[in-house]
Amino acid sequence: MEQLTTIGLNHYLTVSAFLLGFGLFAVMTRKNAIVILMGVELILNAANINFLAFSKFNGGMQGVMFALFVIVLAAAEAAIALAIVINVFKTFKTVDVSNIDSMKE
């Protein structure tokens, strides 16, 4: 019962694993570049949850600091990625990644 009443490390890790699974699923299956980007964000946030969870149960501030860095990095990454997506859309009139293959042959 304790498992249900007390939120422990395992809960965090389980949420994080689900987030990672969803993120990966989004990255691997979606064709829309923006959705893929969202998947990437999910993965990053799954990592953040892990950082924070380990930080809380382990003591110290290293995990928190790392998570802050990841958030900043994610913001920057999102900005750059969205800029790329906008440019891709301008060039190809689509954001479907399976169609953006002009360098293949």
Next chain:
Amino acid sequence: MHSLIQLSIVVLLLPLLSFVILIFFNRRLPRRGDFVGVGILGTAFAISAYIFWTVIVQTYDPAFRVAWNFTWIDLGNVPGVGPLQIKMGVVIDNLTAIMLAMVNLISLLVHLYSTGYMAGDKNYGRYFAYLGIFTFSMLGIVLSDNLFSIYIFWELVGLSSYLLIGFFFEKDSAANAQKKAFLANRVGDIGMWLGILILYSQFHTFGFSEIYANLAAGKFTLSNAWLTASGILLFMGCVGKSAQFPLHIWLPDAMEGPTPVSALIHAATMVAAGVYFVARIFVLLTPDALHVIAFVGAFTAFMAATIAITQNDIKRVLAYSTVSQLGYMVLGLGVGAYSAALFHLVTHAFFKACLFLGSGAIIHAMHHEQDMRWMGGLRKHMPWTFATFTLATLALAGLPLTSGFMSKDAILAGALGFATVEGGGIYYLIPVLGFFSAMLTAFYMGRQIWLVFFGESRTHLKPADDHHADHHAHDSHAAHGDEHHEEHGVHEVSWNMRAPLVILATLSVFFVYSPDPLDGAKGWFMHMIQTPATVVGSASLEKPAALATAQQPLLAEAAVVGAGHAEKDVPESAAAEKGEEKGGHTFADPRQAEIAHATHGAHYTAIYISSIMVVLGISMALIVFVFKIIDPDKTAEAIRPLYLFSLNKWYWDEIYDATFIRGSVILSKVLSWFDTNIVDGLVNGVAVTVRKFAFANAGFDKYVVDGMVNFTAFSVNTTGAVLRKLQTGKVQTYVVMLIIAVFGYFVYYVTKLVY
């Protein structure tokens, strides 16, 4: 350089100039340039006449001799041969001066005559060019002072005779005749070249005077058989050029050439070359070689005379008479009657040229009818030709008061003397054949004169199926081929053809040569041309002593002494040299001296016998053809085998055809078989092997080497094709792969952890 040498070189080169001008420019010159040929020959004759005047008339010295030479090619010391230096030079002695004048005169007259005879021919200009090179070649032979240059000009004579005999080369018979002449001459020339090489191998020089000096000094190291062999081999050249048996077959066929060319060949240029050459090498001929020469000459004289009796073609009779007379000359040289033989060469040149030009005039007038059976009665129509032709005929038959009489009798006297000295027996065959041939000569020339000039014209008797049948002698405006006859019927020829006849006939009379019509020895010719002393005296001859002792007692002693010293000994050679220096009729060599003595003794005997023979021959001709006591046709029928034997020229052509020609055809077939089957087989075998090997090699290349290369390419290609499927360019795929890899690693890690 002596001025005569310079002049003689000019004389030599003038006809060559004529040849060069005419062969290149005859079509651009007016009258096809015949005046160039005649003019140049006229100049050459004028110069040679001056040389003749200076040498013969002014100097009048039997030992006259000027010579000049230069080194033409110096090959240095050729390995295996020795020093090889080829010189060119000119020698002028009495013989050269006489020959120069004679050759140029006859050539000039032939040129002049040809302007009439060949008029209208389509190759008129080229004809005169050929005459030029022919004269040039002959003058080269006359002037040469060494064997090498004489051989060069010898071949040139062969070439120019080839060109001229086949002048009407559209006719098969002319083309065949020219080939026959060339090949027959080639056989002789090979022998001549071998003879030259024998002498060269001993003395390393080609010059006549050097060779004779060396021989006289006894420097010939091989046995005398080699010397005899070299003499006979050199004589082979003469056999070819001067149409002696067995190479006489080309001369009658050479009648296919234009008639003036026949005159040139028969009188001045070609056949004279052979006799002249033997005269030049006379001193090195050993007695054995001379015997061979004498017998060849006698046989040729007799054989040709018997053939001439039955020939019907006017030119063929003359051709065989030439062969016969050349036989006389060669006989004369063989028996040692050197000056007589050369005398006959010159006299014969004039009257035979006259006869040929006369027959040319007849043929011209008869519209190219050559068969005597269809002639006759020309005496009235052609008085000039008749007179000159008859005079030349009398000279040929050897009737007194003519030049031919003197020279022929000198030869026959020499033959008699020779036979006496050699001790009779078989050697008497030579004068007997000579006298018998003299009778036959008179007979066949009488027949010719009668058939051609006397009686009634028999033109209409000619069988109608002949293609000439429409050209009757009395047809008006008879045009034949490309010739243009404007006159009616048979007519006398124009002046440019008549003048040579008159000049030549004049030169056939005795007073040109000697004041005494019975003795040529009293004339200038026999004085100027004296028998040179041999350099291979009987001392060096390996003669059995028995034969030597059988000789006349008067000189038997000397001969025995000579025979005793069977090897070459210095005193004899020195004596021979002394004799040569002195010149004249005193010979150091006993054999020569003896023959000269006996010849002198036989002089009147020869005259009597030959006069009887000539009269006999002419009477027979009269009996048979004029009085018709004996019918020639019936006689021919009665002795048919003999008649056919003569008519078919002793079947020599057939014999050669069956032996040499058939033989060489068979030989060439065998060789051809060998070539196609063995040689070609080898070559083809090699080719097939190489081909097979190449195919095997190609297979290896194709399947192994190329296979390796292609396999490399194929494997890279396949690998690439597989791998390119993986590289899709889609990040999502990579992510999947990444996850699979991570999962795989995870599984691996866990598995490892568990076990």
